[in-house]
Amino acid sequence: MEGRNREILELFLSHIKEKHADDISLVCCYGSYVNGTANAMSDLDFYYVPKRNSFNKLNIAFIYMGIGYDFWDMSWQRLEKISDFDDMLTSLVTEAKVVYSHSAEDERRFHQLQAKILQRTTATTSKDMISKAKKHLNEAKVNYFNLQGAPNVKSIRLASGNILLQISNALLLTNNKFLKFGIKHHLEELLSLDILPKKFHENYLSLIKPSDLDEILAASLDLITSTEKLLDDLITEIDNEPIKITDFIGLYEELTSIWNKIYFNCDAENYRTCFIAALTLQSEVDAFCQRCRLPPINFIDAFQYDDLLGFKKQVQKAEELFVNYLSQLNIPVLRCESLADIHNALKRASNT
Structure with a gap:
């Protein structure tokens, strides 16, 4: 870990051990300094897991040497939601490294959540995951409605961008996958998925490049309808399995x-x-x-x-x-x- 960020991490860990050893279950690092994609401007991505939900005394955001930092709490309950794919911050668990633990049991509990997620990523597509995907598809439809009445370019960009993000989440869930690198390699990671709707790459770019509303509307609608057909076809395949x-x-x-x-x-x-x-x-x-x-x-x-x-x-x-x-x-x-x-x-x- 680069010297500046290592010093910051050691400062926080020293403070926790001295003042809050009984309040904190874990401290975890994730992101560029864990996955090896850091650059000179990279911050330190880290969070802590409190023993009780009400504890957030260590939440702090600051700028040091021109770099923004944010140390924040992540409850066990939210970690559970992430492990069930009900929260899309999956890489914050799977790609995280435990740098402090109050006990071996706390660390074991976290590793069990990591194993749970990774086990899900090797399973076949299920109705449960498609159901979760459809929730994101429905959010995309809401944004399409907003897009149709968008009064200015800002509103157009926000609505079409949210369509793109919600469809991306739906497709990740359909494939039992998650983004390992966040937004850094967003399109590349999506294109590596096994199951994608037709013209996904083309529609993805058509939501970013054009400034013409009609083009964005057409690409948005095609992306939504092709994803919906994909999910419906998968449901049909699953439903063709023997009836229990x-x-x-x-x-x-x-x-x-x-x-x-x-x-x-x-x-x-x-x-x-x-x-x-x-x-x-x-x-x-x-x-x-x-x-x-x-x-x-x-x-x-x-x-x-x-x-x-x-x-x-x-x-x-x-x-x-x-x-x-x-x-x-x-x-x-x-x-x-x-x-x-x-x-x-x-x-x-x-x-x-």
Whole structure:
């Protein structure tokens, strides 16, 4: 480590050992001085993990010899989120080097999080990761909406740039990968991914180079739609795997309360609650039919706020068809006629 940054690190570690040994679990370094890409203007990237979330007394930002530094807290809870890919600062864990630990257990806990992430990066694409990717895709769609009404060049650049970053996050998650070098080699790392949408490289540059709004809009839309198709195709591939009947045991029993809510509110002529309940139920039924490769069961299209009786009949037909699908797939439905039936079911569950 270059002399200036080494001196700063030693100063901080000495202060922690003297004043806050019982407050700090870890101090970690990451970034250029760990991965070997430092230059003369590089700072020292480091953070500390406090023993308790409320401790942040060591947070400090300063300039030394013209270089900006920032020492900040990273809670164990946030580290857990990162290890689950719910926070995209993955390299701050995987590429980090522990330079101080309060105990061997603290260091072991951190290394377990590193191992958890690396294990995920060697796994095949999963529905869980695609679900996380779709959250970023949805954020990109929000920014596309903002882009369409952008009043000036600054707003255009911000919206299109956020689209680029959110799509990048979605693609990293789809590939079970993360950026090792942050923004330093952003495009290069993305282009090394195995799974990318068509024209990704071209669209990436088309969000940066042009100043014409129409060009940026076209590239943004193409990037969003091609990424969405990619994710949907991957979901279809996964869904074509053999159906696990056990995944759907208890589903109808859970959804029964929503069906009953719709019927009750139809009879009560409460169209607002009826509509919201129907939306929830339609989404659940759609997911079931798609996963089991069955023809869709549609009923939300029959909703009319001034004809809830007619809508109730359509929902009843949908329930009958849903139960029929369960029968075709040999998915059992647990119906209890007495407390004794419930008790017996509990005993059977305890013995399995």
